[in-house]
Amino acid sequence: MTRFTTFAIAASVLLASCGGESSPPAETSAEAPASSGSTSAATEAKKQNAGVVNVYSARHYDSDLALYKQFTEETGIKVNLLEGESDQLIQRMVNEAEFSPADVLITVDAGRLWRGVDRGVFQPLEDQSILNRIPEHFKNPDNYWVALTKRARVIVYNKEDGAPEGLTEYADLADPAYEGEICMRTSTNIYNLSLIASFVSRQGEEGAEEWARGVVSNFARSPQGNDISILKSIAAGECGLTVANTYYIARLGVSENEADREVYNKLGIIFPNQETTGTHVNVSGIGLAKYTKNKENALALIEFLTRPDIQHEFSSGNNEYPAVADAETAPQVIALGDFVADDLNVSELGRNQAAAVRVLDRAGWN
Known part of the structure; x- marks a missing residue:
């Protein structure tokens, strides 16, 4: 039986390791280690108050968790993560409606992304810097989601x-x-x-x-x-x-x-x-939640995950091809x-x- 627990936006638990595609839903929070380097005090203060982004994800890979930590290191935005199977996460967002804490949904098949659009859990992406990175056939015609891997x-x-x-x-x-x-x-x-x-x-x-x-x-x-x-x-x-x-x-x-x-x-x-x-070909993809409370932070995460260098890491972690054309493909996939x-x-x-x-x-x- 699948276990759903209350999604705690203020949670500060450590990231849990993840298994394969059939792992049950689990809630974690991606906390970055203390920042190192020569960041100015003002920039560091801004990062410390950057808030959170709540991610519902059907991907269950340790490599994803490492990237969420990197995102927090770069932006100060804490990633709260709820993992589960795609259909369960979509249904959860439908049930939560305007009370949903979800800011983005990541899922692993174009058919499931279509279900998300059909169930009304997304809002259109309008950020051209994100949309321009993804080939037309790897994004929703109305920009409700974009592909991350293929x-x-x-x-x-x-x-x-x-x-x-x-x-x-x-x-x-x-x-x-x-x-x-x-x-x-x-x-x-x-x-x-x-x-x-x-x-x-x-x-x-x-x-x-x-x-x-x-x-x-x-x-x-x-x-x-x-x-x-x-x-x-x-x-x-x-x-x-x-x-x-x-x-x-x-x-x-x-x-x-x-x-x-x-x-x-x-x-x-x-x-x-x-x-x-x-x-x-098929894709995994990401969409902006219809009732996001942290839109700027959600868009920052989507921009991060579609960045060519991050695309390489994100796709390599699951032995896939990156969705962004100029991102490097992992050697084992090229082979x-x-x-x-x-x-x-x-x-x-x-x-x-x-x-x-x-x-x-x-x-x-x-």
């Missing part, structure tokens, strides 16, 4: 078996030649829903359903597990093909666990649709290879989510 959803195979001949498109996964080869996550998985939603946008429900039916007929087993467990099944030869997010693959490659690195070394990657639409990305506005992944659910239900993708 990842590609790629086709994965076992290197020992060799790259399947002629497999270059997502569409090819529906080919009867791959009967009994494909392992996938369930139809309720947000990453699958977003992938199908992109197909709906490009080719309509009928075309997306035809593809989904073909893939279902090629399943090696009933949909189950997560990206990591399925990647391990590919490496073990239990499955021949899957689709997975690039950050899970890169995570295996830099893992301290030797067994994870062995899995990584057995995986081959195909960036699909390079001659057509480009490879499907996955170059690719042409789909330029579909990622808001479409949320807009077509209900259609994606219908498609997968009709196709028998359990």
Whole structure:
């Protein structure tokens, strides 16, 4: 059962370490250590009275916490952090309405960002210095949120078996030649829903359903597990093909666990649709809360997180690509290879989510 506790704006507890995506909600406050250097007394006094920014976040990484500390060191603004799953945080903001202490919401899928807009928890961003940093297809058309990181959803195979001949498109996964080869996550998985939603946008429900039916007929087993467990099944030869997010693959490659690195070394990657639409990408993103009480501080945090040097650190911490084009990409992500990305506005992944659910239900993708 998920535990929600009262969000204490004046809390001064130490930052708690974080786990993976399934961690339960937890409230922390990012306190900076004492400032060092030659900052003037007036500047230091201003920093000490800079106030707070209350962050609701579905990201759970220690690297994020380090950046919140850096933000406090630079600005004097204390970061109060509430962690939880995306849908729970959105529902919490809906329930709190104008009494919500949230200043920003960070979540990890374009479909969930769309849900936030649909539920009315954001207000538009008007700061052009922030908006100009993010490519048009990686932000809401009405500027309710901007992307922070991106990842590609790629086709994965076992290197020992060799790259399947002629497999270059997502569409090819529906080919009867791959009967009994494909392992996938369930139809309720947000990453699958977003992938199908992109197909709906490009080719309509009928075309997306035809593809989904073909893939279902090629399943090696009933949909189950997560990206990591399925990647391990590919490496073990239990499955021949899957689709997975690039950050899970890169995570295996830099893992301290030797067994994870062995899995990584057995995986081959195909960036699909390079001659057509480009490879499907998804994002994590941030939006300004509708009822923020600390707007200037919230905008300062968003500006900080979209700064190129911080983008490098923020994306590297989860083995993703930065959303800002001129930010440096982590070496373990670069090692996955170059690719042409789909330029579909990622808001479409949320807009077509209900259609994606219908498609997968009709196709028998359990």
